[in-house]
Amino acid sequence: xxxxxxxxHFLTAIQSVQKAISTKTTIPILTGIKLSVTEQGLKMTxxxxxxxxxxxxxxxxxxxxxxxxxxxxxxxxTAKYLGEIVRKLPQATVDIEVKQNYLTIIRSGTSEFxxxxxxxxxxxxxxxxxxxxxxxxxxxxxKDMIRQTVYAVSTEEIRPxxxxxxxxxxxxxxxxxxxxxxxxxxxxxxVEAPEEMQLFNIxxxxxxxxxxxxxxxxxxxxxxxxxxxxQVLIHMGRTQFYSxxxxxxxxxTTRIIPNTYKTAVQVKTKDLLDAVERAALIAxxxxxxxxxFNIKQMIIDITSNSPDxxxxxxxxxxxxxxxxxxxxxxxxxxxxxxxxxITSPEITVEFTGSMSPILLKPLDNPGYLxxxxxxxxx
Amino acid sequence: xxxxxxxxHFLTAIQSVQKAISTKTTIPILTGIKLSVTEQGLKMTxxxxxxxxxxxxxxxxxxxxxxxxxxxxxxxxTAKYLGEIVRKLPQATVDIEVKQNYLTIIRSGTSEFxxxxxxxxxxxxxxxxxxxxxxxxxxxxxKDMIRQTVYAVSTEEIRPxxxxxxxxxxxxxxxxxxxxxxxxxxxxxxVEAPEEMQLFNIxxxxxxxxxxxxxxxxxxxxxxxxxxxxQVLIHMGRTQFYSxxxxxxxxxTTRIIPNTYKTAVQVKTKDLLDAVERAALIAxxxxxxxxxFNIKQMIIDITSNSPDxxxxxxxxxxxxxxxxxxxxxxxxxxxxxxxxxITSPEITVEFTGSMSPILLKPLDNPGYLxxxxxxxxx
Numbered sequence: 001x002x003x004x005x006x007x008x009h010f011l012t013a014i015q016s017v018q019k020a021i022s023t024k025t026t027i028p029i030l031t032g033i034k035l036s037v038t039e040q041g042l043k044m045t046x047x048x049x050x051x052x053x054x055x056x057x058x059x060x061x062x063x064x065x066x067x068x069x070x071x072x073x074x075x076x077x078t079a080k081y082l083g084e085i086v087r088k089l090p091q092a093t094v095d096i097e098v099k100q101n102y103l104t105i106i107r108s109g110t111s112e113f114x115x116x117x118x119x120x121x122x123x124x125x126x127x128x129x130x131x132x133x134x135x136x137x138x139x140x141x142x143k144d145m146i147r148q149t150v151y152a153v154s155t156e157e158i159r160p161x162x163x164x165x166x167x168x169x170x171x172x173x174x175x176x177x178x179x180x181x182x183x184x185x186x187x188x189x190x191v192e193a194p195e196e197m198q199l200f201n202i203x204x205x206x207x208x209x210x211x212x213x214x215x216x217x218x219x220x221x222x223x224x225x226x227x228x229x230x231q232v233l234i235h236m237g238r239t240q241f242y243s244x245x246x247x248x249x250x251x252x253t254t255r256i257i258p259n260t261y262k263t264a265v266q267v268k269t270k271d272l273l274d275a276v277e278r279a280a281l282i283a284x285x286x287x288x289x290x291x292x293f294n295i296k297q298m299i300i301d302i303t304s305n306s307p308d309x310x311x312x313x314x315x316x317x318x319x320x321x322x323x324x325x326x327x328x329x330x331x332x333x334x335x336x337x338x339x340x341x342i343t344s345p346e347i348t349v350e351f352t353g354s355m356s357p358i359l360l361k362p363l364d365n366p367g368y369l370x371x372x373x374x375x376x377x378x
Numbered sequence: 379x380x381x382x383x384x385x386x387h388f389l390t391a392i393q394s395v396q397k398a399i400s401t402k403t404t405i406p407i408l409t410g411i412k413l414s415v416t417e418q419g420l421k422m423t424x425x426x427x428x429x430x431x432x433x434x435x436x437x438x439x440x441x442x443x444x445x446x447x448x449x450x451x452x453x454x455x456t457a458k459y460l461g462e463i464v465r466k467l468p469q470a471t472v473d474i475e476v477k478q479n480y481l482t483i484i485r486s487g488t489s490e491f492x493x494x495x496x497x498x499x500x501x502x503x504x505x506x507x508x509x510x511x512x513x514x515x516x517x518x519x520x521k522d523m524i525r526q527t528v529y530a531v532s533t534e535e536i537r538p539x540x541x542x543x544x545x546x547x548x549x550x551x552x553x554x555x556x557x558x559x560x561x562x563x564x565x566x567x568x569v570e571a572p573e574e575m576q577l578f579n580i581x582x583x584x585x586x587x588x589x590x591x592x593x594x595x596x597x598x599x600x601x602x603x604x605x606x607x608x609q610v611l612i613h614m615g616r617t618q619f620y621s622x623x624x625x626x627x628x629x630x631t632t633r634i635i636p637n638t639y640k641t642a643v644q645v646k647t648k649d650l651l652d653a654v655e656r657a658a659l660i661a662x663x664x665x666x667x668x669x670x671f672n673i674k675q676m677i678i679d680i681t682s683n684s685p686d687x688x689x690x691x692x693x694x695x696x697x698x699x700x701x702x703x704x705x706x707x708x709x710x711x712x713x714x715x716x717x718x719x720i721t722s723p724e725i726t727v728e729f730t731g732s733m734s735p736i737l738l739k740p741l742d743n744p745g746y747l748x749x750x751x752x753x754x755x756x
Contacts, residue, residue: 085656087661104688110693111653112691113656113659113660114690114691115688116686116687179390209677274466275488275489277415277466278463278466278491281462281466282491308494309456309493309494311492312492315490317488340697
């Protein structure tokens, strides 16, 4: 293998695929990026066996030469060194040549690195995901859906399915749901999908989605999604992202979302977030981060106290209140995380009872819903 | 004590004095900031007993009212909570009122915090540094002197004096020197001082100087420095910084700075830094971070190798070379840290022998000198 490649395009590609590499791996080949040169260009692959990222650097881009191929072939190079070296190389182009025994020469200007590579044949093959179950979604919308649900996944391995976000698709309605059994987040959007296409119980690990979220661009370029038996594949232009799915049956969450409420308040999202964040400064020092809400006529009182530090009281004037007076408490951290991913300026908070879920609904986005369970006040 | 204070001025003051608080302290009163209201304004103090920072918020600034005093008095409040609370308060002004049992009410808009304070009488008094041994130096110059020397202090407590930077002053020449016995940095400047004023063996802890460096502004406002028996006091406008001095005799470093060289090369600082940084990517994986220099005629070869990773070779064309050919090796980390604080575009590197110091001298700044000891090449 022997190529000359534009340094900045090469670095971007390294940084993309590098996201798939686990810093904890003890298997040497998995610390590497596989470079594979064919007539089509340079294919780069990295994986931690849970997720895999593959990208192609083509010979030309917008009429500019990015890659010159002198000899086909492949090699695996340690991602950490490759990334650091390419970032610091002095010239705009890099020459990479594989010699005997996987010794790889990286040249740029007056710099020459000799790195010990590994046999590309030893690199795990990414799964071949095929199937006609394909749907499309704008990149920024998918990024948003991930951001608005993934925070609610469980970090505990007791019920593994809860560490994932469950996807479903029916009649073009794509829905993501996540819950750790203390709170729940749900986002529904309309996507481009074959009319008859249906998906149920597709559980994508939260960790995979965090990495996917970092890869997705902030624009509305369409990405294609293929779901196979135990894999999901996301096509983003020249880059592909694979993730294993979680096995098991995700619990039915529709039952726990109440349809009626006892008290509903309409507030400015930022006012509520600011008030709860201030209350949380004291709450984080007590058990369970508890903040207490007292809704009485047109006033919401938010309080928290810690015997060691002191107490805080916030008075919030809602835009509108309906229903009965209410005293309720919940974990401030859950509320803050739910409020931070809401982009709508106004929300409705629905209280369904002192020991029943608190619902947060953005006024201008009926597809998004988040729910926090209250805690008992002693 | 009862005041109303501008939130942003208050926050700036908190952030200044907070730098003196150790996160590791187990003494409750030292986690606090002392607020003390007199007719002159609000004095705020924090200390970890090694350093102390004191600042005054005056009633007016540029004709604007910053502080209204309703009642004199004093209190100690935990810095961590005070800082976080004031940062998040909703309004432009904050009302602080101390009630019985040191209970302190902080109000802003519809927020009200009740914090348990501590008795200000229990707060350690900062030393009264007096003396006519005063000299002045522009803030940005002092900041620069600190930056260019403090990186070379020792982090090991075996020889405590080496954890400090030694100051001396003679005939208006202020000199800072630091060494950890593997490298040395020395900076000399002309300052405004009484003609007869002399200072010797003033050893300021490196940790104190790091904090002082963060407090110093980037402009040329003059700061006044008073040195007393075991203290140094820096006056920066409304803020004062105290540090204890280290006891003991700093070694005589003048002997180890050679006056002659065998080989001298003149290079662009950035070219040398970039080349050594690249060589260090491989060097950091071998013992002692070793990079090797081979100077032969008009070429400098910089190499490093690690049996596990591979090797690197850099070719640097110097602007000028004089003296004999030279093969020498040193710790890349020391060289990088020395080169990073040099602002001059060109430097002279003087090699005094394969086991004698390597000197780095900025071409346009004769007051600065840094020295790195080589390592033996096997």
